Amino acid sequence: xxxxKEKTVAARLSGFxxxxxxxxxxxxRVTLSDNRExxxxxxxxxxxxxxxxxxxxxxxxxxxxxxxxxxxxxxxDDEILIHGIISGVMLGS
Amino acid sequence: MLFTRLFQFFxxxxxxxxxxxxxxxxxxxxxxxxxxxWDLFPCSSTVLRCCISNRGFRLLPPVVKKTxxxxxxxxxxxxxxxxxxxxQRKWFLxxxxxFFLLLIVLNQFIWKIEITGCETVSVRDLxxxxxxxGLKVGTFRPFLDEKQLQNQMLIKxxxxxxxxxxxxxxxxxVQVKERxxxxxxxxxxxxxxxxxxxxxxIASMIVRNGAPMVELGDxxxxxxxxxxGLIVSxxxxxxxxxxxDAEIYARVWYEKTKAYSLWCPKKNETGxxxxxxxxxxxxxxxxxxFNGQASFAEYTxxxxxxxxxxxxxxxxxxxxxxxxxxxxxxxxxxxxxxxxQSGALxxxxxxxxxxxxxxxxxxxxxxxxVLDEDTIEVTVVAEYIEDIAQKIRIE
Numbered sequence: 001x002x003x004x005k006e007k008t009v010a011a012r013l014s015g016f017x018x019x020x021x022x023x024x025x026x027x028x029r030v031t032l033s034d035n036r037e038x039x040x041x042x043x044x045x046x047x048x049x050x051x052x053x054x055x056x057x058x059x060x061x062x063x064x065x066x067x068x069x070x071x072x073x074x075x076x077d078d079e080i081l082i083h084g085i086i087s088g089v090m091l092g093s
Numbered sequence: 094m095l096f097t098r099l100f101q102f103f104x105x106x107x108x109x110x111x112x113x114x115x116x117x118x119x120x121x122x123x124x125x126x127x128x129x130x131w132d133l134f135p136c137s138s139t140v141l142r143c144c145i146s147n148r149g150f151r152l153l154p155p156v157v158k159k160t161x162x163x164x165x166x167x168x169x170x171x172x173x174x175x176x177x178x179x180x181q182r183k184w185f186l187x188x189x190x191x192f193f194l195l196l197i198v199l200n201q202f203i204w205k206i207e208i209t210g211c212e213t214v215s216v217r218d219l220x221x222x223x224x225x226x227g228l229k230v231g232t233f234r235p236f237l238d239e240k241q242l243q244n245q246m247l248i249k250x251x252x253x254x255x256x257x258x259x260x261x262x263x264x265x266x267v268q269v270k271e272r273x274x275x276x277x278x279x280x281x282x283x284x285x286x287x288x289x290x291x292x293x294x295i296a297s298m299i300v301r302n303g304a305p306m307v308e309l310g311d312x313x314x315x316x317x318x319x320x321x322g323l324i325v326s327x328x329x330x331x332x333x334x335x336x337x338d339a340e341i342y343a344r345v346w347y348e349k350t351k352a353y354s355l356w357c358p359k360k361n362e363t364g365x366x367x368x369x370x371x372x373x374x375x376x377x378x379x380x381x382x383f384n385g386q387a388s389f390a391e392y393t394x395x396x397x398x399x400x401x402x403x404x405x406x407x408x409x410x411x412x413x414x415x416x417x418x419x420x421x422x423x424x425x426x427x428x429x430x431x432x433x434q435s436g437a438l439x440x441x442x443x444x445x446x447x448x449x450x451x452x453x454x455x456x457x458x459x460x461x462x463v464l465d466e467d468t469i470e471v472t473v474v475a476e477y478i479e480d481i482a483q484k485i486r487i488e
Contacts, residue, residue, distance in 0.1 A: 073131060
């Protein structure tokens with residue numbers, strides 16, 4: 001219940017001040033360049049890593065990246081860079 | 094990512110495989126502990142290949158223990174690993190060291206002398222003079238004093254006005270400027286007449302000294318007296334000689350006739366190319382071919398020089414490449430008008446060369462006659478206004 005309230009406040013603040021949501025709240029930011037490169041910021045952990053699918057855990061939901069020849073090019077504690085032929089990005093709990 | 098890879102190459106990195114039930118857990122722990130890993134590739138569901146920095150690898154044991162995986166080094170990469178491998182190849186290192194030592198020693202000598210700016214002075218004479226003054230192929234570079242060379246050369250070759258020698262590695266570039274010959278200056282006490290240098294019609298006269306012998310509009314032939322240096326007085330005083338001085342401009346006509354063929358040659362490349370290379374090794378030229386001539390009857394030649402240099406300093410090694418491209422000449426019949434136009438331009442260029450430097454072209458007329466179906470005769474008459482005065486000393 002507390003979590004839901006916090007999210008609402010952050011979202012409201014972001015909307016009110018007209019600033020990106022990922023700056024005020026700890027939400028993931030997914031950047032896709034063409035279908036070749038994908039960057040995920042503010043992720044929590046890697047759940048699975050296979051050439052056809054990579055599953056990442058973020059604060060509130062799971063990010064599933066599907067495609068071919070997927071490769072994690074660089075990884076830091078809050079950012080991950082993926083190269084390959086990306087066919088889909090799915091968000092789910 | 095390029096900079097990260099470059100940086101890690103200099104610091105050294107390892108390619109490892111991580112084997113375990115959950116290699117993803119290993120990745121998460123590494124990321125959490127700020128251990129840099131990159132270029133991850135899953136070989137199978139339990140095996141992961143990745144790159145890790147040397148520093149990161151030293152931090153791995155607690156991670157390996159915690160995540161229960163096995164880490165195996167596949168390859169050592171980067172500069173430190175390269176040096177480690179080189180340490181085992183002592184003869185190779187010795188050869189490399191000898192090569193650089195020889196290169197440094199041989200670079201202390203002059204292997205190439207480039208001369209620019211020669212117009213009337215022959216390059217061969219200049220090279221011989223430079224050799225006498227201490228600059229030749231094989232000269233020990235630190236012993237070469239450019240200032241002294243410059244002074245010696247200017248004394249040795251009075252026809253040079255200026256010389257500059259620039260050392261750049263094993264190459265010396267010598268730039269020269271030739272002395273302009275001094276004009277014939279008459280002594281004030283000399284007596285002289287002014288005669289016509291060319292045939293023409295007098296257009297304007299400025300007589301500063303002397304007795305004019307012609308008037309405006311007069312037609313003069315080459316050698317005719319224009320201004321006399323002998324002043325004859327009417328009052329019975331003895332004639333006296335002076336130095337005549339005048340500017341006399343005349344209308345001078347030039348006429349030339351030349352036959353031109355209507356069949357103009359056109360050169361086309363056949364696509365056949367022949368290359369010949371010459372290696373320059375510390376003053377020695379090594380031809381990498383047997384026959385110095387191109388095997389084509391008609392060809393164009395392109396010469397390109399490549400020099401091995403280090404930070405702009407010539408190292409004594411170079412290659413000269415000659416590329417010969419075969420050509421065939423085909424003849425194309427042009428219109429009489431276009432051939433006449435191009436012929437007129439050629440003849441006018443000849444007039445410009447014949448006319449004196451201060452001459453000005455007033456007008457030019459071109460006409461042509463067709464001699465036969467393949468040949469025309471082009472005639473050009475051009476009128477110039479030029480100074481025709483020429484001083485002649487009275488003996």
